[in-house]
Amino acid sequence: xxxxxxxxxxxxxxxxxxxxxxxxxxxxxxxxxxxxxxxxxxxxxxxxxxxxxxxxxxxxxxxxxxxxxxxxxxxxxxxxxxxxxxxxxxxxxxxxxxxxxxxxxxxxxxxxxxxxxxxxxxxxxxxxxxxxxxxxxxxxxxxxxxxxxxxxxxxxxxxxxxxxxxxxxxxxxxxxxxxxxxxxxxxxxxxxxxxxxxxxxxxxxxx
Numbered sequence: 736x737x738x739x740x741x742x743x744x745x746x747x748x749x750x751x752x753x754x755x756x757x758x759x760x761x762x763x764x765x766x767x768x769x770x771x772x773x774x775x776x777x778x779x780x781x782x783x784x785x786x787x788x789x790x791x792x793x794x795x796x797x798x799x800x801x802x803x804x805x806x807x808x809x810x811x812x813x814x815x816x817x818x819x820x821x822x823x824x825x826x827x828x829x830x831x832x833x834x835x836x837x838x839x840x841x842x843x844x845x846x847x848x849x850x851x852x853x854x855x856x857x858x859x860x861x862x863x864x865x866x867x868x869x870x871x872x873x874x875x876x877x878x879x880x881x882x883x884x885x886x887x888x889x890x891x892x893x894x895x896x897x898x899x900x901x902x903x904x905x906x907x908x909x910x911x912x913x914x915x916x917x918x919x920x921x922x923x924x925x926x927x928x929x930x931x932x933x934x935x936x937x938x939x940x941x942x
Contacts, residue, residue, distance in 0.1 A: 738815070738878065740778040742771050748814045757807045774808045785809050785884045787891050790901070799860075802892065802901035810905075813888075816881060817906040823876035826912045859907060860899035862914045864889040867900075870913070 753759065760766040777783055786809050790800035804810040820826065868889060871882050885906075892901045900910045 738881075740775050740811075740815075742775055745771055745774055745778075745811055748811045748818075753807070753810065759807075770807065774811060777808045778812055783808075783812075785812055785887060787888060787901070787904075790895050790903075799902050800895055801903040802907075803903055812884070814905050816877075816884060817909050819877055819881060820906060820909045820913065823874070824913050824916065826909050826916075859902050859911055860896060862900050862911060863898065864892065864900055864910075867910055867914060 754767070757770070758766075759770055786805035788803045788805045790802045792799070793801050804813055868882070868886055871877055871885065877885075888901065888904070888906075892899070900907055900914075
């Protein structure tokens with residue numbers, strides 16, 4: 736079923752920084768209401784297609800390309816996609832305090848631990864985007880238009896990097912978490928937000 740974008744839903748998707756970034760004025764300003772109405776009409780149009788700006792390196796020393804939505808409407812739509820993916824796949828982004836607490840509890844346990852530290856942002860470039868797309872098509876949780884939009888993002892990303900998902904979009908971390916969900920079913924591996932992986936065996940098994 737096609738999604739209908741209302742002004743109320745678009746307000747929900749907005750963030751405070753959007754007002755300054757896109758010069759929207761106050762939330763009762765006529766410019767703000769005009770932009771919101773225009774965004775609603777664009778996103779509800781049958782010919783809407785998500786667009787991403789040409790990526791750039793945020794600093795001279797950065798090795799990563801940063802991707803950003805081209806327009807205000809694209810930013811809102813990608814946030815909508817992120818919301819849909821998060822709900823469909825029950826993706827939870829663990830915060831730093833939860834990770835520290837869980838690691839402390841695990842290290843108190845009577846187990847032999849092997850800790851592997853990883854950086855999920857660096858991990859982005861090694862993810863096979865096509866595997867995620869195949870999963871989305873097979874599961875059918877998203878509409879065909881939403882899957883096509885993600886496929887277009889994948890196609891655009893492939894023009895600038897050999898492999899991986901784009902860094903900088905609101906769906907980036909969610910896509911990476913989806914790719915890592917298969918590790919959550921392993922009994923010998925505990926993962927904390929893609930940042931720290933702990934492989935454990937009981938002392939009895941080790942002996």
